[in-house]
């Protein structure tokens with residue numbers, strides 16, 4: 001293999017010396033060196049195969065030959081910036097438009113989810129001429145300074161909350177303030193946003209945007225209750241603000257039944273701005289903001305050019321088009337629906353055998369398994385979750401990881417070619433590990 005020049009220990013030592021230590025590795029105690037991948041499988045330097053349950057970026061499968069071919073062919077022909085007239089950018093925008101509600105018909109191409117959200121923030125502030133932003137608790141929207149400011153998951157560990165940022169409760173019906181037994185959690189959680197808007201107005205401030213992931217992932221693989229987004233959008237718009245749906249993790253058919261996760265909220269709901277990234281280029285840095293003619297018009301009206309050196313270049317757009325083709329040709333949404341339902345069923349059955357499984361939730365290939373040491377108290381079983389992750393990797397060569405404020409939600413966001421057999425294998429191995437944990441009473445939490 002041309003790239004495999006160093007022994008694993010050498011790579012590790014060089015990484016420690018040369019790469020900023022805030023850039024953490026997966027499995028930092030015993031990192032895995034991956035040198036190639038295909039479909040839903042990763043291979044280490046000894047050709048040991050790992051099942052990848054978490055790489056939502058490699059959406060249509062690692063190193064998919066159609067994506068490689070599209071990239072190589074366009075790379076061989078032309079790659080310029082988007083200031084020259086070229087077919088790819090307009091053809092790609094047109095294909096994306098066909099997946100979205102009609103009013104989301106203007107596109108800006110960028111290189112990462114962070115860039116997309118930063119631009120969404122600028123669009124919202126320019127359009128509304130307001131500054132303040134409402135975000136959900138535990139949210140993460142990116143690594144730029146502007147986004148650390150609107151990401152409670154980060155700013156709580158850093159400089160803290162800015163006066164223009166307001167945090168609404170996470171609509172988590174498992175452990176949030178309104179739960180499954182509430183008659184209308186969607187409305188109840190939306191009313192918390194209404195209250196927040198009133199509080200903001202009392203301070204003499206004005207809302208520019210409500211930002212939320214369509215399925216909060218860092219927050220713990222949360223499924224927003226029905227009616228929530230429609231009501232929030234109504235409140236936010238009547239305050240003069242806009243609704244931004246962050247689809248960086250959840251877009252491009254991951255939920256199976258719909259192309260975008262915000263569509264789970266029903267036909268009547270349409271955000272004002274949608275940001276997208278990760279799966280869009282199947283690993284190639286490609287991201288985007290979709291918005292309305294009115295919002296884009298206000299951004300243009302400020303008279304300042306928006307120029308992004310790499311955003312929307314012919315190679316990126318050729319890759320984006322190829323990703324859309326593969327999703328369709330291989331019916332990956334259908335696969336996400338079928339395999340995701342099977343995975344959720346299997347995990348739900350497992351819940352009847354293991355007290356430690358507090359909740360199983362998800363839609364399509366976006367699934368979370370929340371571990372708790374006490375079902376009534378919902379005490380997060382953080383260390384057990386970490387142990388499950390470690391043992392799955394060491395004993396079964398299965399890669400999963402955790403999310404949620406207490407890192408006790410084992411998450412599944414695999415490439416969309418994940419199979420029934422993959423789901424069965426992962427669940428069998430989790431069953432074996434949890435059985436061992438129960439028998440030996442090894443949990444820190446019990």
Ligand SMILES: Cc1ncc(COP(=O)(O)O)c(C=O)c1O
Nearest residue numbers: 112113114140141142248249277
């Ligand atoms: C929901 C969400 N939005 C935005 C981002 C930022 O994307 P990127 O890392 O491509 O800048 C992330 C990254 O993890 C994310 O999960």
